[in-house]
Amino acid sequence: MANLVSTWSKTTQILPENYIFPVDERPGSVEVPLCQNIPLIDLSQSQSQTVQEILDACQEFGFFQVINHGVSEDLIDDTMKVVKEFFNMPDEEKEKLCSIDPTNSRKFPTKSCKLYTSGSNYANEEIHFWRDNLRHPCYPLDEWVHSWPEKPTNYREIVGKYSIEVRELSLRMLELIREGLGLKPGNFGEELTGGQLLSINHYPRCPDPGLTLGxxxxxxxxxxxxxxQGSVYGLQIFKDDQWLGVEPLPHAFVVNIGHQLQIISNGKLRSAEHRAVTNSTKDRTTIVSFINPCQDTIIEPAKPMIGNIVPRFRPFKFKDFLKIYAEKKGDAEAITKVYKIQP
Structure with missing residues (x-):
């Protein structure tokens, strides 16, 4: 249990060596500017305008923020409150879910509800991330909710409602993207959207944010x-060979494209690289909902995205992709090389 950053970092003033990233990977002391161009999309506007704005954002940034999205502001606030309560619970309560077992890593994202520190393979990491992470599957809700934390006592009720509404928003985003790409209705069916994982990140205050990463x-x-992403800044995206900060906006959601959607679009949409930085004055907590294909689903470029050209990616099973993703440690370029069809 002593491995949890949120447990021991409260009394440390020096960053342990195994949390210090190599010079070319660490944030350093240079301030990263907030990006003023990341699209902010109002979902209450006309559908045709929304579709075009989303498509443009997915092609240029792979990221955008949405407002007037239909998820209750009170529910967003209540969910953030209850997950913060979870991380503030006594150690003996959190210990019930704590794990450093690598068999529950991203290779197997639907195994159970677990609390990790750093990545999910702590025992085999050379450098640890400055974060604790609670993750659990949440779709279908009735199949998974029993494995979620029992405390705080309202965790399951509030987070359950949140996961349902955020899933509906995710499917709405996919439908707008489908329309923008010119794919047939129903293209993003259960095989491509049958998995949902909730990942809750807690980044404690850090004695030297320039040396480490969340x-x-x-x-x-x-x-x-x-x-x-709550109210505390920490998300940065990598674009045009530079890091850009993503400003937290009250009750807005950040939406980003994953590898699978980049491949299905035959590279038309961009899966953007990003990172989480820490700070020395505030804890930061974020709530992430991932929509995943089912494990045995075959992923390949959609036929309308190919036309008369050669597809840019070869077919694969999603579960096999996750193994490669873990082996390559999330390195986008290395992963793409595995599946890209060379000219």
Whole structure:
């Protein structure tokens, strides 16, 4: 249990060596500017305008923020409150879910509800991330909710409602993307969207944020991600060979494209690399919903995206992709090389 950053970091003033990233990976002392161009999309506007704005955002950034999305602001606040309560519970309560077992890593994202520190393979990591992470599957809800934390006592009720509404928002985003790509209705059916994983990240205050990371540079392995980043800044995206900060906006969601959607679109959409930085004055908690294909689903470029050209990616099973993703440690370029069809 002593491995949890949130447990021991409260009394440390020096960053342990096994949390210090190599010079070319660490944030350093140079301030990263907030990006003023990341699209902010109002979902209450006309559908045709929304579709075009989302498509443009997915092609240029792979990221966008949404407002007027239909998820209750009170529910967003209540969910953030209850997950923060979870991380503030006594150690003996959190210990019931704590694990450093690598068999419950991203290779097997639907095994159970677990609390990790750093990545999910702590025992075999050379450098640890400055974060604790609670993750659990949440779709179908009635199959998984019994494995969620029993405390706080309202966790299951509130987070259950949240996971349902965020899943509906995710499917709505996919439908708008489908329309923008010109794919047939129903293209993003149960095989492509049958998995949903909730990942709750807690990044405690850090004595030296310039040397470490909450999460290193990576692109998401799934289909689409919806993030509630709260009020504390920490998300950065990598674009045009530079890091750009994503400003937290009250009750907005950050939506980003995963590897699977990039491949299904035959590379038309972009799966953007991003990272999480820490700070020395505030804890940061984020709630991430990943929509995943079912494990045995075959992923390949959609036929309308190919036309008369050669597809850019070869077919594969999603479960096999997750193994490669873990082996390559989320390195987007290395992963893409495995599946890209060379000219």
């Amino acid at each position: 999460l290193p540079k990576h692109a998401d392995p799934n289909l689409i991600t919806v993030l509630s």
